[in-house]
Amino acid sequence: MKKIVYTFIIYLFTTQVYFAQDEGAYIQKSVQASEIKLNWMPTYKEALKKSKKQKKPILIYFTGSDWCGPCKILDKNLFHTEKFKNLADKNLILLEIDIPRRLDIISPIKMIENKSIQKKYKVNAFPTLMIVNHRGKKLAEKKGYVIVDYYYPFLQSEIDDY
Secondary structure, three states: OHHHHHHHHHHHHHHHHHHHHHHHHHHHHHHHHHHOOOOEEOOHHHHHHHHHHHOOOEEEEEEOOOOOHHHHHHHHHHHOOHHHHHHHHHHOEEEEEEOOOOOOOOOHHHHHHHHHHHHHOOOOOOOEEEEEOOOOOEEEEEEOOOOHHHHHHHHHHHHHHO
16 A cells, blocks of 8 residues: 555656646746737837838738647747847837637727738738738738748848838
């Protein structure tokens, strides 16, 4: 009987140590990702106004934040990097159009606005990155997830042409 109790205690201890290490790694990754704050515009109209005023193109990021696996990878590997932050702060106006499945992620009014913009630009693939001018005219787009390093030449080319 003692053997069973000791085995059970050792089992509990080892699983606790294992899960504690995983949780620590998760928390550390979350802290690193949350340290980089991008200046996403709250509305499409405000993004257009700021674009006109600052003479910068708008990068619209169409995402399904709670269900789209490639969107989650792109968010982590592109948008939460210092390299992207530096590029965006200098050269882009950012607008995220989130189409989540969970209704508690964004307000109903924001969902209506986002769906309207999605329909306007006929976006059916997620993620989609789109560059538009201050009038809302589409200049370029990249659909689906590709290797993160491929986004930078695309973005830089559009910035240079603007």
